Amino acid sequence: MRLLxxxxxxISPVALLALWALLANAGLFPANLLIPPLxxxxxxxxxxxxxxxxxxxxGSLSRLALGFVVGxxxxxxxxxxxxxxxxxxxxxxxxxxxxxxxxxxxxIPMFVLLFGVDETFKIVIVAKTAFFPxxxxxxEGVRAIPRSHFEVAAVYRLRWTTLVGLIALPAAVPAIVTxxxxxxxxxxxxxxxxxxxxxxxxMGQMIEMGRQMLRIDVVMVGVVITGVIxxxxxxxxxxxxxxxxxxxxx
Amino acid sequence: MxxxxxxxxxxxxxxxxxxxxxxxxxxLKGKPMQxxxxxxxxxxxxxxxxxxxxxGCGKSTLLRxxxxxxxxxxxxxxLDQQPVHGPGLERGIVFQDHRLFPWxxxxxxxxxxxxxxxxxxxxxxxxxxxxxxxxGLSGYEQAYPHQLSGGMAQRAAIARALVNKPKVLLLDEPxxxxxxxxxxxxxxxxxxxxxxERCTVIMVTHDIEEALYLGDRVIVMDAHPGRIRxxxxxxxxxxxERDSTVLQAYKQRLLGELxxx
Numbered sequence: 001m002r003l004l005x006x007x008x009x010x011i012s013p014v015a016l017l018a019l020w021a022l023l024a025n026a027g028l029f030p031a032n033l034l035i036p037p038l039x040x041x042x043x044x045x046x047x048x049x050x051x052x053x054x055x056x057x058x059g060s061l062s063r064l065a066l067g068f069v070v071g072x073x074x075x076x077x078x079x080x081x082x083x084x085x086x087x088x089x090x091x092x093x094x095x096x097x098x099x100x101x102x103x104x105x106x107x108i109p110m111f112v113l114l115f116g117v118d119e120t121f122k123i124v125i126v127a128k129t130a131f132f133p134x135x136x137x138x139x140e141g142v143r144a145i146p147r148s149h150f151e152v153a154a155v156y157r158l159r160w161t162t163l164v165g166l167i168a169l170p171a172a173v174p175a176i177v178t179x180x181x182x183x184x185x186x187x188x189x190x191x192x193x194x195x196x197x198x199x200x201x202x203m204g205q206m207i208e209m210g211r212q213m214l215r216i217d218v219v220m221v222g223v224v225i226t227g228v229i230x231x232x233x234x235x236x237x238x239x240x241x242x243x244x245x246x247x248x249x250x
Numbered sequence: 251m252x253x254x255x256x257x258x259x260x261x262x263x264x265x266x267x268x269x270x271x272x273x274x275x276x277x278l279k280g281k282p283m284q285x286x287x288x289x290x291x292x293x294x295x296x297x298x299x300x301x302x303x304x305x306g307c308g309k310s311t312l313l314r315x316x317x318x319x320x321x322x323x324x325x326x327x328x329l330d331q332q333p334v335h336g337p338g339l340e341r342g343i344v345f346q347d348h349r350l351f352p353w354x355x356x357x358x359x360x361x362x363x364x365x366x367x368x369x370x371x372x373x374x375x376x377x378x379x380x381x382x383x384x385x386g387l388s389g390y391e392q393a394y395p396h397q398l399s400g401g402m403a404q405r406a407a408i409a410r411a412l413v414n415k416p417k418v419l420l421l422d423e424p425x426x427x428x429x430x431x432x433x434x435x436x437x438x439x440x441x442x443x444x445x446x447e448r449c450t451v452i453m454v455t456h457d458i459e460e461a462l463y464l465g466d467r468v469i470v471m472d473a474h475p476g477r478i479r480x481x482x483x484x485x486x487x488x489x490x491e492r493d494s495t496v497l498q499a500y501k502q503r504l505l506g507e508l509x510x511x
Binding site for chain 1: 317318319336337338339341342343345347349351352353354362363365366394396414
């Protein structure tokens with residue numbers, strides 16, 4: 001059964017690959033623009049052998065990790081405060097809901113002016129992208145904890161540490177993990193976009209350099225790897241999500 | 251179960267509940283709304299008291315006040331002559347919805363009620379196992395609430411409420427959400443459990459038959475504002491026969507009073 005579902009997963013990528021190979025060989029596009037899959041594969045192994053790919057990957061992933069941790073932790077704290085405190089809600093909710101509507105991409109020009117084109121700018125924009133979905137999911141997750149849970153805790157006179165650790169957290173965690181998953185994949189997309197514009201390393205920079213030097217094979221390697229990384233992040237967090245929601249009836 | 255036979259002679263010595271001049275108002279759209287007015291009630295240790303009445307008569311509110319989830323009221327609630335302040339482990343409650351935590355197994359849910367006790371872990375484990383057995387759920391210790399039927403989940407909730415050995419057990423329409431057959435079966439179970447545990451029980455219900463079958467007393471409440479209309483003593487030993495003529499006569503009478511002729 002597992003093997004079968006794994007095989008069914010492979011059908012569409014293989015079909016796409018076949019279509020790509022077919023189109024590339026048919027000569028509908030210039031050969032230096034639509035590179036056949038096999039050549040892209042060779043470029044991929046070359047980039048691996050020289051260590052160039054690893055360098056770009058490390059650059060991107062460490063930016064993602066740093067920015068994401070900062071943004072997600074801030075989102076977690078702010079979301080909890082927004083859910084629990086009437087004061088925080090009164091002062092911050094309208095601004096929060098306005099700011100979260102602004103696409104991260106739209107902030108790039110302003111952030112470049114403020115933070116320059118170096119590391120700070122990319123980490124700030126990743127943190128910003130992670131912050132809003134996590135804050136929103138946390139706020140809604142905490143608010144959705146039924147009052148009846150707290151009443152049961154009161155009846156059994158549970159200490160607040162028990163209340164938070166055994167009741168509030170497990171009740172809110174599924175929603176929060178979903179927010180984290182959305183935030184992480186979004187942060188990845190935005191980071192690659194930023195690197196396209198301004199960077200001296202990273203997946204986006206690799207793609208942009210490939211384009212400038214008309215190395216479309218390198219561009220394709222970058223595009224595919226960006227997709228695979230995004231998929232892996234999403235898949236990994238879906239597993240985490242399942243782990244936390246096993247108790248829910250389906 | 252021969253528990254009934256040998257448990258009968260035991261009489262409870264704790265769990266006398268005394269309610270004096272109890273009144274309660276809510277603010278509804280800025281206007282005060284009286285939900286309970288001058289409730290006077292004396293309940294003997296080990297007594298099973300059923301409360302019936304139309305919806306809006308404040309019977310569930312009364313339980314919330316006794317259990318201590320709502321502390322804004324006038325009057326006094328005394329348990330064994332001591333005023334009640336907030337929730338306490340000597341008062342257990344079962345709600346209409348089982349309120350088990352869905353991410354905990356049956357065993358974990360029941361053990362949670364003992365979290366605040368300082369007894370050794372082995373003692374706690376034994377109490378949990380005993381109470382799971384008491385409600386007939388042995389073998390389901392590791393089941394999650396969504397794997398239990400409604401009746402089983404409600405049994406688990408009863409076990410959780412009893413595991414602290416409360417002096418008073420409050421039941422807020424505990425069987426209201428169950429199908430008719432399960433309800434009848436659980437009424438028998440409740441009777442057996444109560445005879446065995448002999449704690450004071452106050453059960454709110456809108457099922458007159460259930461109130462009569464289980465109660466030593468049936469309190470009939472009126473609505474707007476909620477007050478006691480009648481305090482009916484049912485002098486019939488437990489365990490009872492559901493189709494006893496005495497109960498049938500009371501049922502006709504109460505139906506007549508509550509529904510009108």
